[in-house]
Amino acid sequence: MSFVSIEQAGYGVPSGGTILDRIDWTIGEGEFHALVGRSGCGKTTLLKLVAGLLAPSTGTVRIQGQPVRGPGAQVGFVFQAPTLLEWRTVLDNLLLPVSLERRPRPADRRKAEELLDLVGLTGLEERYPSQLSGGQQSRVALARALVTEPPLLLLDEPFAALDAITREELQNDLLKLCARHRTTVLFVTHDIAEAVYLADRVAVMEGGRLRHALPVPLARPRGRDVRYSPRFNALCLELRHAMDGSKSDVALERAS
Amino acid sequence: MVRAASALLLVLLLAGWEVYCRMAGVSALVVPLPSAVLRTLWDGLAGGYLLPHLWVTTAEMAMGLAAGCTVGFLAGVLLAEVPMLRRLFYPYILASQVVPKLALGPLFIVWFGFGMTSTVVITALICFFPLLENTMTGLQQVDPNKRELFRMLRATRLQTLLRLKIPSGLPVILAGLRVAVVLALVGAVVGEFIGGRQGLGASIIAAQGMMDSTMMFALFIVITLLGMIVYQAAAGFERWLLRRPWKG
Ligand SMILES: Nc1ncnc2c1ncn2[C@@H]1O[C@H](COP(=O)(O)OP(=O)(O)OP(=O)(O)O)[C@@H](O)[C@H]1O
Ligand SMILES: [Mg+2]
Numbered sequence: 001m002s003f004v005s006i007e008q009a010g011y012g013v014p015s016g017g018t019i020l021d022r023i024d025w026t027i028g029e030g031e032f033h034a035l036v037g038r039s040g041c042g043k044t045t046l047l048k049l050v051a052g053l054l055a056p057s058t059g060t061v062r063i064q065g066q067p068v069r070g071p072g073a074q075v076g077f078v079f080q081a082p083t084l085l086e087w088r089t090v091l092d093n094l095l096l097p098v099s100l101e102r103r104p105r106p107a108d109r110r111k112a113e114e115l116l117d118l119v120g121l122t123g124l125e126e127r128y129p130s131q132l133s134g135g136q137q138s139r140v141a142l143a144r145a146l147v148t149e150p151p152l153l154l155l156d157e158p159f160a161a162l163d164a165i166t167r168e169e170l171q172n173d174l175l176k177l178c179a180r181h182r183t184t185v186l187f188v189t190h191d192i193a194e195a196v197y198l199a200d201r202v203a204v205m206e207g208g209r210l211r212h213a214l215p216v217p218l219a220r221p222r223g224r225d226v227r228y229s230p231r232f233n234a235l236c237l238e239l240r241h242a243m244d245g246s247k248s249d250v251a252l253e254r255a256s
Numbered sequence: 257m258v259r260a261a262s263a264l265l266l267v268l269l270l271a272g273w274e275v276y277c278r279m280a281g282v283s284a285l286v287v288p289l290p291s292a293v294l295r296t297l298w299d300g301l302a303g304g305y306l307l308p309h310l311w312v313t314t315a316e317m318a319m320g321l322a323a324g325c326t327v328g329f330l331a332g333v334l335l336a337e338v339p340m341l342r343r344l345f346y347p348y349i350l351a352s353q354v355v356p357k358l359a360l361g362p363l364f365i366v367w368f369g370f371g372m373t374s375t376v377v378i379t380a381l382i383c384f385f386p387l388l389e390n391t392m393t394g395l396q397q398v399d400p401n402k403r404e405l406f407r408m409l410r411a412t413r414l415q416t417l418l419r420l421k422i423p424s425g426l427p428v429i430l431a432g433l434r435v436a437v438v439l440a441l442v443g444a445v446v447g448e449f450i451g452g453r454q455g456l457g458a459s460i461i462a463a464q465g466m467m468d469s470t471m472m473f474a475l476f477i478v479i480t481l482l483g484m485i486v487y488q489a490a491a492g493f494e495r496w497l498l499r500r501p502w503k504g
Contacts, residue, residue, distance in 0.1 A: 053404055071408045083401045087423045100411050100419075 001065070002026040003152065003184040004050060008059030011045055019045050021208045022059065030182040032175070034195035036243060037205030043188045044080060046205070047154050050186060051077050063152060076150035078158045082137035084129040090116070090140055091125035097148045108147075115143040118173055120166070135162045139170065146177060153178065155187045159194065168224070171198055175221065192243070196235045197222060204242045212242040288470040297474040306478060312455040314482065316372055317444040320379025325436055328384040329429070332391025337417065342392070349388065357382050358443070361450040375447030375455070382443040383436040390432025394425025430494040437490040441483045456482075 004027040011020040020042045027033050035043050048054040049061050052068040052075070061068045063075070084093045094112040095104045116125060119139040129137055138161050145153065159167045175198065178185055189195050195202045196216055204212040216235055218226060226232055270290045276282070277289050284292065300306035335342045335349075357378065364374040398421050406416045422429075448457025456479050463471035 051408060053407060071410055073410065075408075077405075077408045079401060079405065081401050083399075083405050085402070085420070085423070087426075097409050100406075100409050100415055 001029065003029040003031070003064060004186070005062045006046075006050065006059070007062070009046075009049055009056040009061055010058035011042075011049060011054060012057045019208050020049070020056075023210055025203060025210060027184055027186060029184055031200050032178060032185045032187065032198055034187045034189060034199035034202045035205060036189060036192065036195050036202060036239070038243070039190070041205045042208045043205055044156055047077075047156055047186065047188055051075055051154055053077075073148075074151050076145035076148065076153045078142055078145045078153075078155040080156040080160075082129070082134075082141040084137055084140055086129050088128075089125065090121065090127050090129070090132070093129065093140055094125075094144050094147055096144060112143070112147055115146055118177075119143050119170065135166060138162065142170070142174075149181055149183075151181075151183060153183050153185045155185065157188055157190065160190070167194070168227075174198070179220070192236050192239050193227070193232075196232060196239060197227060202239060204239070206243075206245060211245070214239055214242060285467055285469055288473055292470050293473040293477070296470045297477055300471075300474055300478075306456075306459075306475075309454055309456050309459045310478060310482070312372065312452075313444050313448065313457065313479075316375045316379060316447070316455065317440045317486070320376045320443060321383050321436060321440040323376070324380035324383025324440070325387045325433060327380070328387030328432075328436075329391050331384075332388045332429075333395065333417070333422075335388070336392045336395035336421070337413075349385075353385065357385075358446050358450075361447060365451040370451045371453050374451045375444055375457075378447040378450075379440050379443035382439045386432040386435040386439065387429070390428050390435075391425070394428030394432075395421045397428065398424050427498060430497065434487070434490050434494065437486050438483065441479070441486065445479060 004025075006023050006025040009020060009023045010018065012018045023046060025033075035046065037043050045054065049056050050063075050068070052061075052070045052072060063072065085096070088096070091109070091112060092099075094115065095108060098104045098108050113125065116122060119142060121136060121139055121143075124132065124136070129140070132140065138158060142155075142158050145155075159170055162170065171194065177183070187195075187198055189198075196218075199216050202214040202216060203210050204214065214235070218231065218235070273287075274290050277287060297306075335345060360381070361374070361378055364377050368374040368377060395417075402420055402424065403416070406420050411419070444455070445457035445460075448455040449461055452458035452461075456475050460472055460475050463469075463475065
């Protein structure tokens with residue numbers, strides 16, 4: 001059964017007209033999908049529809065068969081900007097999703113510290129966000145979305161502010177965690193190689209419509225060598241053509 | 257270095273004033289000698305004449321400040337949180353900005369009589385507005401991304417207020433407090449001009465009645481020092497609160 005299904009979803013604003021136009025997409029449970037497209041094509045808007053932060057003006061979004069009516073507990077969201085609370089320490093920021101529900105327990109603290117280790121921020125738990133670099137801030141934001149282990153994770157260009165090496169490390173950590181918890185993921189990115197490396201399936205968006213879908217039949221777990229394989233490069237090229245809007249043969253297929 | 261130069265400037269100014277008044281024989285009724293002012297100030301403080309007045313003014317100021325700021329803050333929170341009330345009251349709040357609140361003093365004397373109560377009420381009224389304004393502004397200026405984060409985390413309205421809006425609006429709210437502290441002193445002193453029996457403002461009026469310019473200058477110095485102390489205290493409080501990790 002599909003975990004997320006987007007059915008004919010559209011979104012318009014009174015002033016700016018149509019931002020999203022009849023989007024159809026499904027994500028199976030435990031699948032990792034990437035969404036690519038040029039700046040301003042509507043990726044963030046689509047992600048917010050799935051999160052329940054925006055209500056579609058047409059169509060519906062379903063999670064586990066239920067129409068989305070608002071932000072739900074089963075969804076973790078990593079925003080495009082880190083969005084940390086400057087007056088709280090890194091640890092408190094990490095525990096925010098927990099502390100809004102209940103008083104954090106020692107187990108939550110341990111969990112948070114483990115996640116900090118994972119994103120390479122060991123020993124920075126008492127710092128304030130203003131004392132972190134931009135990349136460190138985005139790593140805190142990523143860890144914050146993971147702390148409640150949501151079954152569905154929505155990420156909006158979470159690694160855009162990172163250097164290539166840290167980014168590769170975090171991509172691997174994200175894949176590992178998602179595989180461990182069988183997390184369903186929708187990952188927005190500008191980066192073609194990132195989309196191909198991470199995803200089972202890549203959706204290409206253009207001007208508020210989904211234009212193409214590209215399956216990525218690379219075996220998992222994917223290691224560093226995959227990035228330099230000819231198959232990988234061929235897929236990147238294919239995706240690039242799809243994004244350029246050249247009439248390649250990759251038609252929009254329905255996800256299974 | 258610059259501080260030393262500032263201090264030196266003051267000394268030179270006072271010396272010039274002293275010398276000019278002595279040479280030209282200016283009447284002490286018009287401009288008193290600095291040395292006479294300092295002596296009166298010292299006698300007033302050491303002899304205990306000024307202390308009860310200082311205490312009364314400080315107490316009025318503190319009570320007015322506490323009452324005005326508390327009510328202003330709570331009203332600001334209420335108006336920021338309930339758009340309907342905000343739309344209802346906003347024209348009146350705008351209009352009340354231009355009303356010279358001190359002009360209501362005589363009315364308060366009719367209502368509350370001469371003495372501390374009417375001065376405290378005037379002071380509270382003056383402090384109310386900067387806190388109201390700044391609380392409203394501060395709470396509404398929250399970064400939309402953070403609001404969205406709290407929405408995503410399904411925070412309740414109260415959680416959003418206490419853990420997002422108030423902490424992120426705190427710098428603006430505290431700037432309002434700093435303004436209120438200065439206004440509170442003006443309120444207390446002018447309130448005493450109108451209806452005080454005791455206090456530094458009332459003492460100025462009494463000294464005026466006796467044509468005692470020297471005493472008026474001495475009181476002026478006391479009021480200035482009091483203002484500087486409370487302003488520094490407010491600024492220190494602000495720095496302390498903003499540096500602290502916010503628990504909540
Ligand atoms: N509130 C709004 N009112 C009007 N237009 C909006 C609004 N929000 C977004 N838009 C427009 O909708 C389009 C899609 O925005 P969106 O943020 O989804 O783009 P994006 O694909 O995430 O871009 P980027 O890669 O730069 O983040 C943009 O052209 C933007 O100008
Ligand atoms: Mg975006």
